[in-house]
Amino acid sequence: MLSGLLRAGWPVGRLIATARRPERGRELAERYGVRVLSNEAALAEADVFAIAVKPQDAGTLMAELGPKVPAGKLVISLCAGLPTAFFAKYLPQGTPVVRVMTNTPALVDEAMTAISAGEHATAAHLALAEELFTPLGRTLRVPESQQDAVTALSGSGPAYFYYLVEAMTDAGILLGLPRQVAHDLIVQTAIGSAVMLRESGEHPVKLREAVTSPAGTTISAIRELENHRVRAALLAALEAARDRAQEIAADAR
Structure with a gap:
């Protein structure tokens, strides 16, 4: 500050x-x-x-x-x-x-x-x-x-993105890329995607669909994310953060 x-x-x-x-x-x-x-x-x-x-x-x-x-x-x-x-x-x-x-x-x-x-x-x-x-x-x-919901979503939010970048960087290494190359690719992709989401005003579903070709690479990856219940895990994670914020308030009374 x-x-x-x-x-x-x-x-x-x-x-x-x-x-x-x-x-x-x-x-x-x-x-x-x-x-x-x-x-x-x-x-x-x-x-x-x-x-x-x-x-x-x-x-x-x-x-x-x-x-x-x-x-x-x-x-x-x-x-x-x-x-x-x-x-x-x-x-x-x-x-x-x-x-x-x-x-x-x-x-x-x-x-x-x-x-x-x-x-x-x-x-x-x-x-x-x-x-x-x-x-x-x-x-x-x-x-x-x-x-408390704000705390869970944006207060703690940067940590979720860093966690995702860390995981995607490891995936890039697994696919044969040098660590720095994988890192640079993911970071710039994250920045570009965030700016596009903010500046375009489009719903994230529409932007995602623009990248997702029929029978292409992206839909194959998204199928695996859904199979591993990534969406449900995010919902549960944010609820856990919200609940912890409420516990902090209760403990302080």
């Missing part, structure tokens, strides 16, 4: 970081030139309080800082699985909370970020959250009730 905002032209003086470990704080200061302050000092100075810790650490952090949050300050959570109600119980009454789920392609300004309003967050608070995350890629507003 820091690197994306700086690449987008945000003045470094507008950004403040905190870190639990001193060595991490020094790394952030050296890499990005941002000021690294204590939690209390950053909270007093910043207009927006962004919480980017592991879900299991959020309770400890909020117990320490929640009562110190000034009235009206926007709180943004990037913690997977935790609803805005989790943060509200630590914060002064009426504090606006926005829940955000982004993903690791933020590092190359191609993130997919879903934004949801908590009980006291207004349209202006959502617009401010979008201003923060738009430089990292695309943003989308969703009801908070959909955030």
